[in-house]
Structure formats: C-alpha cells, structure tokens
Amino acid sequence: MTEQNKGTWGTIKFDGPMATKGFALNKMCYSFNGSGGRDEFRKDEAAYCDKFGLTPEQKEAVIARDIMELERLGGSIYYLSKFAGVLGLNVQDVGGIQTGRTTEEFKAYLESQGRGKHND
C-alpha cells in the first residue's frame, strides 16, 4: 500500500523534499532550545538568520512572523513551535495565525469539536 502522494487539505506533508528545503530554517529554530540561541536571535534577527544560511524568502518570513509561509518554505511545526515560543505565542495563537482566526475564535473552533459536542 503506497499512499505517499495522497494529500490532505490544509496540510503540508513534511517529507524529504520539504525537509531539504527547510533544513537551515529548522536548524536555526532548533537552536532556540538553548537560551544562548534565543538571546542572540533577539539581538539581531537578520544576522542570526544569515548565520544559519536561510534563504532571503525564509529570512523575510521570519522577520514578518509569517508562520504559514515558513511552513511552505520547509519549516517543520516542531521547530516552528520553538520559534513561536521565542515570540511568546502558544499553540492556540499559532493555530489562529494559520487559520485566519483570532486566538479566541480558534479556541471556540476547538471547543466546537469537543466538549461543545460530547457532553458525557
């Protein structure tokens, strides 16, 4: 059974080509595990992007906090979550950004599929 090319709407499959495209970006975000990396990024974001060899498009999307664009440019949500952490955003904030909702609207969407549906 090979279904490797089947796509799901609104989902970017993080496969080999995407991982290749996003390697430098993800490596930069991986460095946010340590406070040293986070502090250095905050001091000069553009210089930090250059240090890791991001493409101009990736760098621009980092500066613009454009999470969806970063995913299209090869960012893995695991490492982008660490970037979001540097920005002080949680997973509901990030969900809202990606889906064009406010954080409160995004939370309401989550509720509508869960406790708002099953009340047992």
Next chain:
Amino acid sequence: MTKIIGGIGTSHIPAIGIAMNQGLEDTPYWKDFFAAYPPIREWLDEQQPDIAIVFYNDHGLEMFLDKKPTFAIGCAPSYENVDEGWGIATIPPVTGETELSWHIVNELVEQDFDPTICQDIKVDHGLTVPLSLMYPGHNYQHLKVIPVCINCERYPMPKPSRCYALGQAIGKAVESFAGDQKVVVFGTGGLSHQLDGERAGFMNTDFDLDSMDKLVNDPESLTKYSNDDLVEIAGAQGVEWNMWLGMRGCLRGKVTELHRNYVAPISNTGAGTQLLLNE
C-alpha cells in the same frame, strides 16, 4: 519471568506540564482531564512496577533532522531533561536501566528490528509529562525507565503496523528476560490533533473514542491505517497514535480495560487516558 502487568495510554502535551506547574488541576478547564489520573496512580501504587517502557516521540530536543532515528531505544542509566525553548519547566533526571534494555535491543535485532541504540539522550516532554502525571511531585526516581522513541515528524515515518509489531517484539523480549520484575508500558501522545497548516485545530473525537474501544479488543484493525490515513482522519499529529499502538503491541496476554477518560479539547488535542491490564 519478567512480566508486563499493563499498559497506560496518556497525552503528553506541554500544556499539561505547564498546568501542573501552575497548580491549575482543579480549574474548570482542567479538572475533567486530571480526574483521570488518581485511579491510575492508585493502580501504580498497588502494583509497584519496577520498570516502565515509554513509547514517545522526540519533538526536536535530542533528535534533530540531521540524524533522526526511525526507532530509537535508550540503554542508559539515566536521562536528562533540559530546556525545550518555550517555557516548560525541566524536571529532575529520569532513572534508566541497563539490563532489560540491552536484552530488548539484542532480542529486537534477532527479530529483525534494528533500532538506534542510545546510551546518552536527553528526553523531552513526550516522556517527561507522562511521568509527571503518573508520579506528581517528581516522585518517579524509583521507577527505571526505558525510552522507546518513534519518528512522528518527518516522512517517511514507520507505519502503524510496524509500530504495533515493534511493540509485540518488545513484549516478547521482556517475557524472555530472567527475574521477577514487573514492567508497565506507556503509550504517550495524541490523540487526534493538528498543529500545522490551514487545517490546524482539526480533531476527530468520534475516531478517538472508537479507536480506544478497538485498542482493547481489536488492535489489529488499527494497524490497517497508513500514516496518510491517520493524518486525514485524526489530523497531522494524529500519527501519535503510533505510540499507543506500540504500547498495545507489548500486551500479549488477555487485555482488559480498567479505566478510561477522554476530554477534548485539551489544548489543541483530543486527550485520551486508558489503563489496560495484561494477564
């Protein structure tokens, strides 16, 4: 004979660790979720397992894309948890194990599984949040932990059927280990959720509940899904069902459900909790 006494399915999301640190367990948002755990803690206290095999996925703390194992097993005397970058408090070192774990990897290779063998890895929230849930106040040092890490991030990922078979092979290996130690197995993560893309926030509570039923009596039916199927049905991170399948594979006796809970949403996920007895 070393015996696997049971399996526990549990969420491992960071928000749980943060809620515990902030003492939010009894607040309206969290109380139904945390209500699942006292019966499990009582069971663990009665049973006193010596060892916990924990199926988890690393979310980019130890295993970056440069060298990312499909399956990895820890054979270390201890495991450290460090800063993951977004504010979850670290927990004290986790006690490891170097006898059964080596036996497991030797037996796995004989059974044609070839995991990455790790003598020094840092463990992230995928492993630490479940431990904190089972043993509040970081009272887990007496428990010897064997981490089993599954790639749930980058395709190609191991198939659900393969994760289940890995569990079966680990279960078989444990049963052939001399001594009378008691082993519990944790399947962590899930359940349905999606963090990325325009589809972020997707959940499927009906699928989660139905799959928790199947996990008890018909786990093989869940192994028929591909990872792409799981993404479609349970969201992009719904592939974390693979850790639950690994756990269930380890239970090779008569399996009965002792306890279950399900709350959605908890953060962006359907949060399942399940205690399975293996006789």
